[in-house]
Each structure stands twice: as structure tokens, then as C-alpha cells.
Amino acid sequence: MMTDEDIEDRPARLLLIEDADDDADLIVFRLKKAGIRFTIERVETEAEFRRALTQPIDLIISDFTLPQFGATFALGILKSLQRNIPLIIISGAIGEETAVAAMKHGAIDYVLKDRLARLPQAVVHGIEIARMREAQRKTQQDLIQVNADLARMSVQLIEAQEQERKSLARELHDELGQRLSALNIGLHRLRGDLASPEAQDAWGLVEAEVSGLIAQVRTLSGNLRPQALDYLGLEAALQHLLERRRSSRCCSAASSPR
Helix, strand or coil: CCCHHHHHHCCEEEEEECCCHHHHHHHHHHHHHCCCCEEEEEECCHHHHHHHCCCCCCEEEEECECCCCEHHHHHHHHHHHCCCCCEEEEECCCCHHHHHHHHHCCCCEEEEHHHHHHHHHHHHHHHHHHHHHHHHHHHHHHHHHHHHHHHHHHHHHHHHHHHHHHHHHHHHHHHHHHHHHHHHHHHHHHHHHCCCHHHHHHHHHHHHHHHHHHHHHHHHHHHHCCHHHHHCCHHHHHHHHHHHHHHHHHHHHHHCCC
16 A cells, blocks of 8 residues: 555656647756656547546646647546546646636646746646645545444444354353253242141242242343344344333333322
8 A cells, every 4th residue: 555655755647738749848848957756648639638547647737728639628527537636737828817717627727838937836736736635535545444444343343242142142041041940840849848838938939039030031031132033033023122112111001000
């Protein structure tokens, strides 16, 4: 993955839209003389421009009007492709209204061909904008990846918690529940051997306690992992839970003193 240092260190990737060899050579000369590190590709037609856009580009320098192409068309293509690449207009003569309109369409600057001494400054500014946008895009991609990782980890945590609840519910139901049921059966077998009323009363207290524990274990097991969830699915389990809650509220309301 490209770091911020990589973005700053590599040469700027420039695309030049220009059909005049002399003007193109002069532009390259001005940029090299200013000490700007760059690679540059030159195109003249829309087809060449679209083909060049398949490669990474930091900044576009475009003649305002060519016989078949120009800056206005280039800006329209960039907008349609949602490519947020800074574009500087180079023109032999351009009116103020035309320049303002071009800036509104997305150009970041314009330079007259008879004042190319200002071009390196505009290019440096454009490269800074491009690298800032690239750093922002990288940060956004990193944030998207972090959010995706957090979402995956959340799912894994929920699955682990659900598996733990399932295991605990099974232990309560299969182990503790069965042992309490066996104890309750043993208690009923002993009842016939108890002769005194005191022993019968004590047996009744113990039996009630054991029965209450069995019911409580079943409730805890069901709350942790409803059996309907495993056998009938989520919808049926939710319906069963709602019915239990509704029934519990009705019983509470009926038993409340008026």
C-alpha cells in the first residue's frame, strides 16, 4: 500500500493536451528549468485522452481549444468519469468571462502562453492539490478497510458469544437439569418410607425446592438458547419468545391485587 512518503517522493505524473510541438517543448522546458520532478504524456485527441486516463495521473495541462479537442471537453469527460484530477488551462488568448467559466467547470488555474514563467508555480500548486486528494482518498480507503475489519470482528465476537451461550444452555439443560430430575425422582421414591408427619413436611419442602430449581434451570437454558432457534429457526424462536412474554404479562396482571 502506498504511504504518504511514497506520494511525496515520486515524480508527478502529468498529462499534456497540446497539438503544437513548439508549445509542448516550451512547457516541458519551463517545468524542468524550475526543478520540478515529473513524467509527462502528451495527447491531442479525445480518444488518446480517454486512453491516458486508464493510468494514474496527478495533473492535466490542457490547451484551451484544439481543432478536435480542448480543456472544456476534457473537464466534461473528467466529470462524467468522476475523476477528480486537477487541470490547468494553457491559452494563447482567453477572456476573463471564459476563464471564470472554465474555473467553474473544474479547472484550478489558467496560464497565458505568453506568460509561461508563471506555469511552474501553477503546476506546483496543482501537484500539491493532487497529492492532498490522493492522501485523502488513501485515508478514506484505510477507514473503509478499518470499518470492514471492525464489522467482521463484531460478527466473529457475536458468533463466539452465541456459541458460548449455546454450550452453556446445553450444559444447564443436559447436565444440571438431568441431575436435578434424577434427584427429584429419588425423592419421590423415598416418600413412601417416611412415616411421621414431620418427615412428610420436610420432604415436601425439599421436593418443592428441587422442582423450583428444575423449572429455573429450564428457564435459564431457554433464555440462553431457545430450542426453537435450533429446530425451527429465528422467526419461530422470536414468535415463541413474544408469546412467552405476553403470557407472563397476562399472568402478572391477573395476579396483581385490584
